[in-house]
Amino acid sequence: MTQVPPRRTRSGGRAGAARRRGGEVIEQMPWNPPLLVDRPVEPLTDEGVYAIHDGAMRILEEIGIEFLNHEALEILRTAGCTIDGENVRMGRDMVMEYLALAPDTFTLTPRNPDRAITIGGNHMNFGNVSSPPNYWDLELGRKVPGTREMCQNLLKLSQYFNCIHFVGGYPVEPVDIHASVRHLDVLYDKLTITDKVAHAYSLGPERVEDVMEMVRISGGWTHEEFEASPKMYTNINSTSPLKHDIPMLDGWMRLARRNQGLVVTPFTLAGAMAPVTMAGAVAQSLAEALCAVVLAQIIRPGAACAIGTFTSNVDMKSGAPAFGTPEYMRATQMTGQLARFYKLPMRSSGVCAANVPDGQAMWETSNSLWAAVQSGSHMVYHAAGWLEGGLIASPEKFIMDCEVLQQIQRYLDPALWATGPDEIALDAIKSVGNAGHFFGIQHTQDRYTTAFYQPFLSDWKNYEGWEAAGGIWTPERAHHIFKDIIANFEEPPMDDAIRAELADFVARRKSEGGAPTDY
């Protein structure tokens, strides 16, 4: 806490209060998921793309992937895969045939249809940090296990910020709730505190079915309506190298059958669970992801699938994972090239290795977020709030990341580089001539309120002005905004009957004991 002496906290608090306008804690950009307008950055030549594709195919043909789920094994055997115990091999012709069935674009529609998001094409969407077991904020000044209240507060940030377009897994794991019923309480919180696209962990049949049912209830949908188009999604991780486990595959198949969104993200750290060479790590990641997409397409031709990348490197001196590195950036761009080769939507992440929301956290996170833009990513997980390689969720980091995400949204607005006569502004330049300034002229007055990105966290005052306002460093300013948002948070509207039905479902499932925890 030496970072935040009490006096500063109070002075910052006043600054926070001063920021309020018209009931809003901050002035933020409207809900408007950005469109990717630039050519992606593509390090690989066509030959390079083919070499990685060929590598992925040879892994599937010659080495095989272990599927620990026997139901999945039977489905793959029937479809013509070569099964040897739990090892599954499949030929590239079969793989490409099933990949061709997957849509290149799909829509996820939450209980609030105005918050529907498109996955694929040139659509980009940001999600909150997901699944850290621990929490850190400036007031605590230390790392602590997550609680339901911390999880609720991070869900409130996820709902509050218009630059957060979908809600991933638990923004922090509330370990104060027993694992058997945790999914019930958190999904109740998630579905009442937010009205954005929700996610189900594939951690056993009961949890998956409970979450799908709660999402169905939240939208007031019949079962038929729920299954008519994707309303939610799951994300599964392979157990690298080359393995898919029982519960992940179970959830994957359950959501496929009910036509929900499917994202598969191998976690291939080069030098640890994958080759030390990035091309090999990407090829392995693709092999692990593509065979899951094949399984989904066998179960439901046309199932909504996206492949994720989590290929980074480890510190070869300590074995510690590294994030937001040059290797991470290029692996993400390379995966983007292959995702376009396979015509599949892509998911990447906003990540860092830093333990606190300082300079390192922001250059690592900026690297990973710009790589998401450069790679043409459609879903960006962990885009706000991630620290310590995903082991810590931080509200200050969440606020800081949202400032960067808003800047990315503005960066992608073509109005910024319009070149019509009004933008070239020759008459304005002529009117000012060789002296004077542009502040007062009509051309400026007509545009100044919307001409430039307006930050809510960045402090653009000069040093003296910044010092007079308390000399507050970025994470502390973020802390005050966090407190203000929580203090002023209003839940999105929900029909009382639906809220009651959700509560009844949670109560009934708790009385039945929730989900088994002996796996």
Added chain:
Amino acid sequence: MTQVPPRRTRSGGRAGAARRRGGEVIEQMPWNPPLLVDRPVEPLTDEGVYAIHDGAMRILEEIGIEFLNHEALEILRTAGCTIDGENVRMGRDMVMEYLALAPDTFTLTPRNPDRAITIGGNHMNFGNVSSPPNYWDLELGRKVPGTREMCQNLLKLSQYFNCIHFVGGYPVEPVDIHASVRHLDVLYDKLTITDKVAHAYSLGPERVEDVMEMVRISGGWTHEEFEASPKMYTNINSTSPLKHDIPMLDGWMRLARRNQGLVVTPFTLAGAMAPVTMAGAVAQSLAEALCAVVLAQIIRPGAACAIGTFTSNVDMKSGAPAFGTPEYMRATQMTGQLARFYKLPMRSSGVCAANVPDGQAMWETSNSLWAAVQSGSHMVYHAAGWLEGGLIASPEKFIMDCEVLQQIQRYLDPALWATGPDEIALDAIKSVGNAGHFFGIQHTQDRYTTAFYQPFLSDWKNYEGWEAAGGIWTPERAHHIFKDIIANFEEPPMDDAIRAELADFVARRKSEGGAPTDY
């Protein structure tokens, strides 16, 4: 100083000591200016490029630029420009004809020929922060006017880091030295502390001639050798809107006559000294820059010229300049497209508005440095050490920026995305199969020492390891590295006779009174 309690400083000091290996304070990347290998990011269509070009040409043809220097006016009049008082108009045919004489690539060779840099093509070079009047470090914890010692320390950092390829202006203005002789003392320091390409401020004939003579002496060159190819450079700024002042033009012409490097960088803040629309601000910036290039080409056909961009926006609520914004990034990319259209080398910058080396400083600086990469910039000024919109130089920020610069150099290394059989690594994947890990295998052992970027400042330990090491935030770790580098700094070798000749020159010019300060 609440950011740095004494105990932490000591523990960090130990950490700093532990970092030393073989006399080196840190393990850094070797001298190796990066090559731009990616397609630039190009927001403008061909029509957009032409619209901005046409705007710039019409500014030169219809509005004109004020040249306050009468010698320049006569040269431009003789060459066929339309002169009205101090207003100069020139037709696009004449402009394009003279621009065609400028080389698309040139070399700057300092006293150490191993530190020669190429400006143009796909060559990228980073320079230190230049010209802040003030200094901030974590130990002081406040903003103070620059001194010679602070300037010397920042010059030592500029020499120490291999990712700094040229030395710009004074890394901080040493206001404790009288302005009449400041250039003599700082150039003596710069030429003895560093052996990299040096710069002369265009602040009056005496200063410019003194600096050129001292650079000539530092290389042991005859006058003929000095003028045979560029050994140094100047950077001039127009007085936006649409004006070039007397001393800047004087220095520009003096260096052109002696075949030295010429960089012209308009400082066009959209909404203040340029139109509120980025396309207009870029068009105005180009008009101001291109007419200076024309002047140089009239004086010396083939003169080594580069155009700079410093187009950013102001906060329209306060008028404060903003840096590293989405508008700054796109303006830099747009200028890059136009620089390629004119076949001229380009200079951009590493900038931020933040007042301290915190998260905001690093997302703003990351934005500007990635924009430099995306725009195809050949010279990146202020790439390390800049705070408060250029009003503060900070050694901690310098160290933090060098970590980012090294990551950019690694990012641009094609070895990272090689896709040969050794990189696809099918045999390695086969050998590990569905279990185990890649740490121990030969494929990893053969490559792990060079496979990944190795940071010198980023802390990749987990939270507990980081806490056990003192729980030190990034700027404080940077502070300890700064202290260690200064404590262990060794000047590059210089012939005693040359050092004596430099000292004699400084002594003589001081005895003559140095340069007048009444301008």
